[in-house]
Amino acid sequence: MIPPTRRYHITTFGCQMNKADSERMAGILETMGFEWSDSPDQADLVLYNTCSIRDNAEQKVYSYLGKQAIRKRSQPGLMLVVAGCVAQQEGEALLRRVPELDLVMGPQHANRLQDLLEQVFAGNQVAATDAVHIMEDITKPRRDSSVTAWVNVIYGCNERCTYCVVPGVRGVEQSRTPAAIRAEMEELGRQGYREVTLLGQNIDAYGRDLPGSTADGRHLHTLTDLLYFVHDVPGIERIRFATSHPRYFTERLIRACAELPKVCEHFHIPFQSGDNDVLKAMSRGYTHEKYRRIIDTVRQYVPDASLSADAIVGFPGETEAQFQNTLTLVEDIGFDLLNTAAYSPRPGTPAALWQNQLAEDVKGDRLQRLNHLVSIQAAERSQRYQGRVEEVLVETQNPKDSTQVMGRTRGNRLTYFPGQLNDLKGQLVPIKITTVRAFSLTGERVHRETPLLAATSL
DSSP states (O other), X not given: OOOTTOEEEEEXXXXXXXXXXXXXXXXXXXXXTOEEOSOGGGOSEEEEEEOXXXXXXXXXXXXXXXXXXXXXXXXXXXXXXXXXHHHHHHTHHHHHHOTTOOEEEOGGGGGGHHHHHHHHHTTOOEEEOSOOOOOOOOXXXXXXXXXXXXXXXXXXXXXXXXXXXXXXXXXXXXXXXXXXXXXXXXXXXXXXXXXXXXXXXXXXXXXXXXXXXXXXXXXXXXXXXXXXXXXXXXXXXEEXXXXXXXXXXXXXXXXXXXXXXXXXXXXXXXXXXXXXXXHHHHTOOOOHHHHHHHHHHHHHHOTTOEEEEEEEESOTTOOHHHHHHHHHHHHHHOOSEEEEEEOOOOTTOGGGGOSOOOOHHHHHHHHHHHHHHHHHHHHHHHGGGTTOEEEEEEEEEETTEEEEEEEEOTTOOEEEEEOOHHHHTTOEEEEEEEEEOSSEEEEEEXXXXXXXXXXXXX
């Protein structure tokens, strides 16, 4: 049995799925008697939940791990764990590279952390990277927020994008049942959470692996059906979902988002490239014309929708003209936020083996040019908020100004306004926007009788 004074620290790299996994593993550790430590250097168990989507994220893990490996040589009781996608990708090779490691575990094993640690306590060095069925999670996560929460709805990914390691490290798609998802959301509502983000690596694929699942006499085979099924959960006032894939993003889903009041007017739909030949080389399964039609349909049903996406520049063989097609798509659509990255070859992916890799300076130049356009567009898109009244869900204090709290609009804009967290945390507050910036807003509270201004598109 572990003494109650043992402390743990988790450092999380990468996506929202990793953040959700870290919260669940933290919940397991606290059930086992561990206590949280803000500093990894003061912890008895250090866990790195890793990301391998970019090379620099992977190298950062090795840098952090090296420091703790040195520490373990003088503190042999220290337990070192690497979880997540780098762990899955490297497996036992990681144990050979860093022999001080006690446990290497892929993302599919997050819910098995206690069983795996018991093997470590018995004196074993453990690598858990075999494909498993992800058991339904009954662990209570140690959530980082008491206002907003992640809820996994589907694990894994069946797509085979030529640049992406995710299917290899997170396994095949496994949907949770609608009943299990609703039960978790109901518990969150009872605990006082106000907003839930439904998570999946490819969330639009939700339900296609569920055999004839029904609830209340209805078939629940799609994300759209799931949104209708969980929409009335008491206490939950906002629902978001991520990440979407254009191949599966339907008009029916968009219409549901327009019809269901709790579903926020924010759509994150990665496009990756604005050139059809590059998209084909990526094996994305759609054209830029189809992507544009999706955005047109979103704006038809939800005119003021906030749009965000992911884009990759410098993919193998990408010409300057093809990169210009990406710039043109970005110019035409006008995103509120765009997550950009230069292509990074990843082990085990087809594109990493191709001979037509681009020079780093070319990739860097294109990334800089795209980011410049994005910042200009984001500033322009922000202008529509000037003077409007927006509903803001208060999450925490402004770390740079203790007289202000911060939260997000329904469109996911970070918003600051004067107030005390003790009075406002978890509240939906009407805020009149007085200052707009590219990626955030500042405002002031208005009385409840002031109506929210009608949203209009640019």
